[in-house]
Amino acid sequence: MALVNHFKKFSRSVLNIASNYSKYTSNTMLPFLQTTRGASTTQQLSEKQEVNVTFVRANGERIKAKGKVGDTILDIVVNNEIDLDGYGACEGTLTCSTCHLIFSKEVYDALPNEPTDEELDMLDLAYELTDTSRLGCQIVMTKKLDGIEVRVPSTINDARA
Amino acid sequence: MQLAEIYNYIRSFSTQHIVPKVCIIGAGPAGFYAAQQLLKTSSNIKVDILEKLPVPYGLVRFGVAPDHPEVKNVIHTFEKTASNPRFQFIGNVNVGKDVTIKELQEIYHAVLLTYGAEEDKLLNIPGENLNNVISGRRFVGWYNGVPADSNLNINLDVEEAVILGQGNVAIDIARILLTPVDKLRNTDITSFALEKLSKSKIRKVSLIGRRGPLQAAFTIAELREILKLDGCKTCWRVDDFTNVNQVVNTLARPRKRLTTLMLKYLEETSSDTEATTKRLYPIFLRSPVEFLGSNTVHSIKLSVNSLEGNDVFTQFAVSTGLFEEIECGLAFRSIGYKSVQIDASIPFDIKIGRVKNIAGKVQDKLYAAGWVATGPVGVILSTMTNAFQIGTLMNKELPITENKPGFVGLSKILAQKGIPIVLYNDWKKIDKLECERGKILGKPREKIVDINEMLEIALK
Ligand SMILES: Cc1cc2nc3c(=O)[nH]c(=O)nc-3n(C[C@H](O)[C@H](O)[C@H](O)COP(=O)(O)OP(=O)(O)OC[C@H]3O[C@@H](n4cnc5c(N)ncnc54)[C@H](O)[C@@H]3O)c2cc1C
Ligand code: FES
Numbered sequence: 001m002a003l004v005n006h007f008k009k010f011s012r013s014v015l016n017i018a019s020n021y022s023k024y025t026s027n028t029m030l031p032f033l034q035t036t037r038g039a040s041t042t043q044q045l046s047e048k049q050e051v052n053v054t055f056v057r058a059n060g061e062r063i064k065a066k067g068k069v070g071d072t073i074l075d076i077v078v079n080n081e082i083d084l085d086g087y088g089a090c091e092g093t094l095t096c097s098t099c100h101l102i103f104s105k106e107v108y109d110a111l112p113n114e115p116t117d118e119e120l121d122m123l124d125l126a127y128e129l130t131d132t133s134r135l136g137c138q139i140v141m142t143k144k145l146d147g148i149e150v151r152v153p154s155t156i157n158d159a160r161a
Numbered sequence: 162m163q164l165a166e167i168y169n170y171i172r173s174f175s176t177q178h179i180v181p182k183v184c185i186i187g188a189g190p191a192g193f194y195a196a197q198q199l200l201k202t203s204s205n206i207k208v209d210i211l212e213k214l215p216v217p218y219g220l221v222r223f224g225v226a227p228d229h230p231e232v233k234n235v236i237h238t239f240e241k242t243a244s245n246p247r248f249q250f251i252g253n254v255n256v257g258k259d260v261t262i263k264e265l266q267e268i269y270h271a272v273l274l275t276y277g278a279e280e281d282k283l284l285n286i287p288g289e290n291l292n293n294v295i296s297g298r299r300f301v302g303w304y305n306g307v308p309a310d311s312n313l314n315i316n317l318d319v320e321e322a323v324i325l326g327q328g329n330v331a332i333d334i335a336r337i338l339l340t341p342v343d344k345l346r347n348t349d350i351t352s353f354a355l356e357k358l359s360k361s362k363i364r365k366v367s368l369i370g371r372r373g374p375l376q377a378a379f380t381i382a383e384l385r386e387i388l389k390l391d392g393c394k395t396c397w398r399v400d401d402f403t404n405v406n407q408v409v410n411t412l413a414r415p416r417k418r419l420t421t422l423m424l425k426y427l428e429e430t431s432s433d434t435e436a437t438t439k440r441l442y443p444i445f446l447r448s449p450v451e452f453l454g455s456n457t458v459h460s461i462k463l464s465v466n467s468l469e470g471n472d473v474f475t476q477f478a479v480s481t482g483l484f485e486e487i488e489c490g491l492a493f494r495s496i497g498y499k500s501v502q503i504d505a506s507i508p509f510d511i512k513i514g515r516v517k518n519i520a521g522k523v524q525d526k527l528y529a530a531g532w533v534a535t536g537p538v539g540v541i542l543s544t545m546t547n548a549f550q551i552g553t554l555m556n557k558e559l560p561i562t563e564n565k566p567g568f569v570g571l572s573k574i575l576a577q578k579g580i581p582i583v584l585y586n587d588w589k590k591i592d593k594l595e596c597e598r599g600k601i602l603g604k605p606r607e608k609i610v611d612i613n614e615m616l617e618i619a620l621k
Contacts, residue, residue: 085197086545089238093231095382098542121382124415125540 051146055082058154069143073136073150074099084152092137094118099136100126102151108132112142128153181206181559182567184269186256186503187276188212189219190541191531191548193239195273198552200245203559207247209269209568211260214308215252215583215615216591217243219277221541222608223305226333227348228340230605235541243585249568252583253616257503259580260571266526268570271555274507274516274529275548278498278537282514284325288452289494293319297326297334297495304337304354306608308615311353316457317361319490323461325449326495327370328378332387334493335366339393339439349599349606367442367487371478373468374405374423374445375412380540381419388426393439397427401445408473447485448478452492460488498537521551528555587619594618 053076055063063083067076074088077099090096100123103111111134115123119138123129136150183199185192188210196208216222218236225232242248254260256276265272281298283289293316302310322338324331337345342359350358370377388395402424409420447463454460463485466478499514508517508524515536516529523529530551531544575582591609599606609615 085201086194086238086549089235089541089545090231091234091237093234095229095231096235096540096542098545117385118382120418121380121385124381124418125542127542127546129414 051141051143053141053145054147054149055084056149056151058152062149067141069141071141073101073139073141076141077136088137094122094135094137097122097126097135100128100153101134101136101139102128102130102153103132103134104149105132107145107148107150108134110144111139112144113138113140126153179561179564180567181271181561182269182565183208183271183273183555183559184265184567184571185210185273185275186265187219187274187531187533188217188250188252189275189277189531190221190235190239190544191275191277191533192219192273193217193242194545194548195275195530195552195555196248197238197242198549199556200242200247202553202556205247206556206559207249207567209249209251209571211254211256211571212250212252213255213276215612215619216588217250217252217585223307224301224330225305226337227304227350228336228345230348232541250583250585250588251568251571252588252619253581254575259578260574262504262506262527264574265571268566268574270559270561270565271526271528273551273555274523274527274533275531276500276503276533278500278514278532280499280501280514281494282497282499284449284494284496286449286451288454288458291452291454292316292457293490294452294458294492294494297324297330297493298498300334300493301330304350304358306349306351306610308610308612311351311610315357316491317357317363320362321365321367321487321489322363322491322493323367323369323487323489324493324495325369325461326378326493326497327368327443328495328497329380329383331368331493331495332379332383334495335368335441336383336387336390338363338366339387339390339441341392344391347603347605349604349608351608351610352602363439363491365440365442367444367489369444369447369449369463371448371466372446372476374402374420375408375416375473376476377419377423377443377445381415381422384419384422387441388422390441393441395426395441395443397423397443398445399427402427412473444487446478448480450484453486458489458492460486461492462486498532500533500537521547521554526560581616581620583616583619590621591615591618 049068051067051069053065053067053073055065065076065080065082067079072092074092077084077087086098089098115134115138119135122135123133126133181203183206185196185208192210196210199206199208218239221233221235243250262272281296288294295315299310299313300315303313324334338361342355345355345358405420405424409417409424412420446466448466449461450464451462452458453462464480465483465485467481468476469479470476500516502509502511510517513536516523516533518529518534521528521530521534528551530548535547595606595608
């Protein structure tokens with residue numbers, strides 16, 4: 001399992017590098033654009049990279065957060081210092097299930113990657129498991145997911161209230 | 162100002178100056194998570210966490226398997242809590258002996274028990290005291306560096322071992338015995354355990370449970386890992402699975418996935434021909450009756466069980482009157498942990514081995530969380546959820562009508578008795594040295610297992 005995780009982390013970091021790299025090349029390959037409309041190009045590009053997630057607690061409280069394409073939802077929670085104590089205890093290594101989130105059926109079906117056996121194994125230990133549950137550390141944000149809403153399970157939420 | 166107003170003013174002024182002080186007993190996950198919650202929900206509370214050993218983190222350090230380092234990432238959260246100026250770790254204090262609960266209740270506004278479950282349940286069958294009948298808890302302590310278990314007398318110069326119990330701890334033990342030893346070399350396993358395991362002759366491990374596959378206690382992640390273990394084959398008993406196929410689709414998802422995984426591998430068992438690999442034999446519907454042997458165990462007698470009751474989850478095992486004997490030069494008892502009553506004033510249920518409490522409340526100003534309160538079940542997630550809940554409850558009920566001395570009072574008591582304390586920065590010295598020693602060996606850390614040595618380093 002450790003190996004699988006290493007591989008995942010590795011491939012994720014490669015993906016991140018790749019997306020940064022392509023941003024870099026597109027800017028340098030178009031020098032004339034850069035001089036004339038450079039500012040707006042970068043702006044467009046960074047806008048394109050940005051994604052929004054709204055976390056909804058069981059008590060209805062909504063927390064909006066921003067992240068980048070390629071971030072996991074766990075990254076977004078951590079980078080925005082969102083107040084969900086205990087969330088992501090194992091830091092995305094698929095060994096804790098504290099990053100459990102519940103999606104609407106629509107969003108769940110649109111998620112880019114299917115859960116692996118290992119993710120489902122950890123989910124099976126989560127409280128309030130639903131058919132549209134996932135682990136936030138395994139969901140990598142894409143442009144298509146911009147603006148999604150995710151529900152934070154209430155068991156944990158109540159404990160944290 | 163009216164007299165009443167002045168009085169109110171003085172009262173509110175003085176309560177503002179009362180800092181609530183809470184004492185937590187046991188620096189495992191329950192203690193740290195409860196501290197985190199208390200510090201968050203109150204802006205001026207002070208939290209002291211007392212720990213018997215000079216080192217923190219309880220079973221995260223001493224239970225979680227060395228080949229599961231990812232699980233230990235929770236320590237980063239605990240380190241963050243420890244950096245809060247209103248928090249204090251006070252190690253090397255054995256509560257119940259060095260200081261009593263009553264004394265602590267006098268100097269703190271509230272006391273929280275999070276001292277875990279440190280003993281294992283006994284089988285209470287003949288032969289349990291034979292050589293090489295080993296407490297699973299102590300075996301775990303031995304490879305994980307629990308000071309009291311470093312001298313465990315175990316002989317791995319045998320081929321067949323049995324483990325009584327099928328929980329995740331039992332699986333951990335089986336995996337440590339069956340894993341190619343080279344895979345353990347770069348973990349934080351103790352060097353003496355590694356040395357002994359590298360010479361182990363164990364080839365066959367049986368994992369024995371009273372009830373059937375539908376009641377199996379291990380979780381799916383641990384099972385899947387051992388099914389995929391290098392150089393090891395898991396061999397199921399087809400007979401154990403009679404009728405399981407019929408029920409599998411009626412089960413809730415976690416149980417269904419676990420059962421389906423077993424059934425999948427069951428099919429592979431029958432087509433197995435290799436003879437060279439190590440083997441794991443999960444065996445259901447057997448209860449230990451007697452360990453056989455003159456000085457040292459050589460086999461175990463098991464009663465053959467059947468299940469009674471209609472509901473799959475509450476079905477219980479009854480003996481059929483038939484018996485089976487399995488050869489084993491080594492046997493582990495791994496049927497669960499239990500807590501001890503560390504202080505006579507703690508209301509305690511000796512029979513089930515846990516502090517008497519209702520939803521975390523023991524009595525006025527005394528609370529319990531984690532394994533000492535819930536019993537020794539569940540993973541860190543469940544311990545965390547429980548500890549957050551109790552932390553919230555405590556904060557709601559905190560009485561702050563008078564000042565209490567807290568740490569100042571505690572230091573006096575301990576100084577009078579000549580007990581040296583290890584603060585968090587002192588532990589960091591131990592931590593640093595352990596990591597340095599580990600680095601030389603290509604491991605994340607080499608744990609120090611001698612309490613005197615720990616104290617020497619910490620108090621230098
Ligand atoms: C072998 C094993 C492996 C495990 N592996 C995993 C895993 O991989 N993943 C997972 O999620 N969970 C795992 N768990 C479960 C997890 O360890 C528990 O959920 C959790 O540790 C319980 O926390 P606790 O704080 O209640 O108890 P503990 O962790 O036991 O902490 C209790 C603390 O109290 C201290 N103490 C005891 N007596 C006194 C005293 N008299 N005075 C002062 N202090 C005292 C102890 O030294 C200890 O530090 C495992 C458990 C075991 C036994
Ligand atoms: S952070 Fe632990 S499983 Fe996702």
